[in-house]
Amino acid sequence: xxxxxxxxxxxxxxxxxxxxxxxxxxxxxxxxxxxxxxxxxxxxxxxxxxxxxxxxxxxxxxxxxxxxxxxxxxxxxxxxxxxxxxxxxxxxxxxxxxxxxxxxxxxxxxxxxxxxxxxxxxxxxxxxxxxxxxxxxxxxxxxxxxxxxxxxxxxxxxxxxxxxxxxxxxxxxxxxxxxxxxxxxxxxxxxxxxxxxxxxxxxxxxxxxxxxxxxxxxxxxxxxxxxxxxxxxxxxxxxxxxxxxxxxxxxxxxxxxxxxxxxxxxxxxxxxxxxxxxxxxxxxxxxxxxxxxxxxxxxxxxxxxxxxxxxxxxxxxxxxxxxxxxxxxxxxxxxxxxxxxxxxxxxxxxxxxxxxxxxxxxxxxxxxxxxxxx
Numbered sequence: 001x002x003x004x005x006x007x008x009x010x011x012x013x014x015x016x017x018x019x020x021x022x023x024x025x026x027x028x029x030x031x032x033x034x035x036x037x038x039x040x041x042x043x044x045x046x047x048x049x050x051x052x053x054x055x056x057x058x059x060x061x062x063x064x065x066x067x068x069x070x071x072x073x074x075x076x077x078x079x080x081x082x083x084x085x086x087x088x089x090x091x092x093x094x095x096x097x098x099x100x101x102x103x104x105x106x107x108x109x110x111x112x113x114x115x116x117x118x119x120x121x122x123x124x125x126x127x128x129x130x131x132x133x134x135x136x137x138x139x140x141x142x143x144x145x146x147x148x149x150x151x152x153x154x155x156x157x158x159x160x161x162x163x164x165x166x167x168x169x170x171x172x173x174x175x176x177x178x179x180x181x182x183x184x185x186x187x188x189x190x191x192x193x194x195x196x197x198x199x200x201x202x203x204x205x206x207x208x209x210x211x212x213x214x215x216x217x218x219x220x221x222x223x224x225x226x227x228x229x230x231x232x233x234x235x236x237x238x239x240x241x242x243x244x245x246x247x248x249x250x251x252x253x254x255x256x257x258x259x260x261x262x263x264x265x266x267x268x269x270x271x272x273x274x275x276x277x278x279x280x281x282x283x284x285x286x287x288x289x290x291x292x293x294x295x296x297x298x299x300x301x302x303x304x305x306x307x308x309x310x311x312x313x314x315x316x317x318x319x320x321x322x323x324x325x326x327x328x329x330x331x332x333x334x335x336x337x338x339x340x341x342x343x344x345x346x347x348x349x350x351x352x353x354x355x356x357x358x359x360x361x362x363x364x365x366x367x368x369x370x371x372x373x374x
Contacts (some may be wrong), residue, residue, distance in 0.1 A: 010034040010333045011093075012040045013064075014081040015252040016100035017253040018230065019130060019321075022151040023328070024073075026321035032329060037067050042084060065090045073125075078284040079103040082120035094335040097124035098148070101252075102183060104129060105135045117141075125335040132272040133250045137366040147275050150253040152260045154304040156231070160262035163302035167241065172299060175240040176222065177254035177265075180211030181216065185247025187270050188288075190216055192244065195292050197221040203299070206240070237261055241302045242295065251281050256319050259283075259311035264298050266291050271325035274318065282309045 012020035015038055017159075023038045043060055064084060068074060073093040076082050080103060085095060094110070097120060108117045121127055121142045128148040129138040138145040162173065174196065178184040190213060196205060197220055207217055210223035218224050225236060237243060237258045245255035245267035258263050266284040268291055273280050284294035284305075298305040306312070 008329070008336050008338070009070060010332050011067055011074045012036045012077065013068075013085070013095075014039055014077045016077050016098075017130070017150045017151070019148075020075065020077045020098070021165055022153050022321045023324070025153060026151075027329070029322065030325050030329075032325070035067060035071060037064070039079065042081065053084050061090075065204040065271055068093055073332045075332075076120075076124075079117045079120045080107060081332055082123070083116065085094065092147060095123070095127045096174045096331070097121060097128070097333070099127065099129040099134065099138055099145070101131045101134065102133045104141060105131070105183070106138060108141060121145075126331055131252075132274070133248065135275075137307050148324060149307055149319055150256065152253070152256050152315055152319050154260065154316065154320070156234065156236050157257065157261050160303075161238050162241045163243050163263070163306065165301040165303065169299070172200075172242075173204040173206060173240045173246060174200075174242045174259075174295070176205070176217070176239060176244045177258050178211035178239065178246040179208055179250065180217050181204050182212075183246075183248070184211070185268065186211060186213035186216075188247035189213070189244070190220060192247070193217055193220045193222055194266060196295070199292060199296065200299070206236075215304035234261070237263065242266065242298055245283060251283070252366070253283070255313045257281075259317045260319075262306050262312055264302055264305045265311060266298070277298055279314070279318070282311050282314050284309075 010032075012034060013040070015021055015036075016305045021036060023036070024034045027034045041060070044056060045194075048120045062086075067091050068085065070269040071093055074085060074093045075098065076085065076095050077098045078100050079097060082095065082097065085093070099121075103117060107113045110192070118141060126140075127138070127142045127145040128152050129135070129145055130148060136148070144209060176189065176193075184365055193205065207222045207224055208214070209226050217314075228236065230295055231360065234257060237254075238261050240263060243255065243258035243263045243265045245251050245265050247268035249269065249272045251265075251267065251271060254341055255267070256263050264279075264284060268285070270285055270286065271283075284298060286294070316362070
């Protein structure tokens with residue numbers, strides 16, 4: 001029969017910042033049915049260790065093998081997840097690779113993991129990177145790597161609940177949307193926390209209890225919230241008057257979701273322009289004094305400042321997955337070997353699951369790579 005894009009069996013394997021999940025959702029809206037294996041289905045949250053603990057890997061290994069067996073193409077998220085496809089009895093499939101930040105920013109440069117990450121990159125049909133601050137590294141590792149940003153899913157975003165003009169400071173909340181670590185500019189963030197605390201003693205400062213500098217943020221007066229589910233995280237953002245983004249040359253999905261909900265976002269420094277139109281996220285940015293002045297004005301009427309920034313419109317124009325589906329589906333089609341006629345028997349043979357006894361030998365031979373950070 002004629003080859004159609006919907007005929008390609010695609011598996012999104014692992015995930016970071018919900019990029020894979022949102023691509024799968026967007027594909028479904030286009031009539032495509034891609035499979036999805038979440039991080040919790042790929043590996044246990046904690047390494048069970050050696051000895052008898054290895055048995056705990058068995059259901060994950062079996063799950064990977066079953067899902068990959070049903071796929072013709074696999075799209076892997078985060079470079080150190082690729083070795084999970086090399087373990088027997090997982091069948092070999094052409095794979096695409098998404099670099100999500102720290103895998104190419106740090107792991108690729110570390111002597112202990114460079115060769116593994118580079119091998120994963122070299123073996124991919126196509127490589128994407130999601131962060132503009134890793135352009136140089138991504139293109140050095142793979143000259144044909146392409147930028148594909150992180151996405152927001154508008155249907156999942158709650159209504160903004162705060163930001164009413166005239167709200168007294170005691171009723172206002174500023175949230176720090178990113179984790180407290182070096183990749184997010186934690187040292188500069190702490191400087192901003194101290195300045196905000198001095199200037200707005202009655203405004204509630206909140207952040208995530210996540211990252212090496214979280215304790216320092218707490219000592220400076222930030223109320224820390226435990227890591228939470230994605231819906232709860234979005235609701236937490238929606239309850240704030242203003243969000244502070246990472247002190248870095250880029251913003252990430254947390255800041256884009258805050259902007260898409262409607263919050264004005266402040267961020268120290270300046271952002272790298274996009275590759276397509278040269279635009280940058282419309283946020284309140286600059287030095288600590290400049291950001292403090294902008295925040296002071298924004299807290300008087302957060303909704304008016306949000307409307308003036310047009311942050312939501314910018315995010316929806318630049319960070320939705322739908323426009324990437326046609327080209328990605330065609331790339332999958334080519335990787336799967338479609339030439340116009342679908343060889344049903346050959347495809348069925350490719351998807352034939354491995355014998356169950358191979359699971360045990362694969363487990364014994366395999367060393368689980370470290371889990372990716374988001």
